[in-house]
Amino acid sequence: MSPRWKPNPEVRTGRHVVHTLHAHLVFITKYRHGALTDPMLIRCEQIMRDVCADFEAELHAFNGEDDHVHLLIHYPPKVALSKLVNSLKGVSARILRKEFNAHVRTHTSGDHFWSGSYFATSVGEAPLTALKQYIEQQKQPT
Template sequence: MPQSLASLLVHLVFSTKGREPLLSDELRDDLHGYIGGIVGHHSGPLLAAGSVTDHIHLFISHPRTIAPSDLVKEIKMSSSKWIKARDKRLASFHWQHGYGMFSISPAHREALEKYIANQAEHHRTTTFQEEYRKLLSHYGMEWDERYVWD
């Protein structure tokens, strides 16, 4: 077959280092757009983005031309530099070291888009740690609490 095709829908989640509440309302929309540009540079659309002060959710049609860990590294590194340049008060900004990436069935696309759009409401009653543990359990992941948080 001469053509390479892929359909890889992923839900990517990561937090600020130490879950510091540094993602302000004024920053978020532009941050989501900036990350969309990073993903788009690799020919993969950012389908949805949602964040609150201490973490971000990204719904990506993962490009077939870059390894998942390389895309995450580029997203986190480039957006961190962008945040630091955008607001000098955030000169020490960092994302957490790790991340969660989960495969999504096309049948669940609409539900995930709604979930991501509803982050502000969701996090009025649920912490990032509670949410992340639920995601890990939902996707059948095993984890060690000693190494999940930084």
């Protein structure tokens, strides 16, 4: 017997919770010096997908320009968003610095890759497709 409704794949279930939490995050490079190149953005997305997986979260959309990145993340309620952000920024900065050292040194100063601040907003069901489209249409550097 088939159900009368189709389950929403965005709704997750846990032992004691049913949830669909999404966050739109924006990280800006320190001093906005245009530190990101297209190969760096590709690698950054891979790194951030791995970090999200470690937190049992999903990176639904990722894109950026030469001085910032946008992320659309689906995360469980047990994850403190601030801890996820700290890990995303810390791990990506460490790996990007290591793998793109010469470029990073010429476009940043000091020990910081990302700005200490970030933008975060919760996302409801209605604007998810519009937000995903917005992120996908960001102009990538050449």
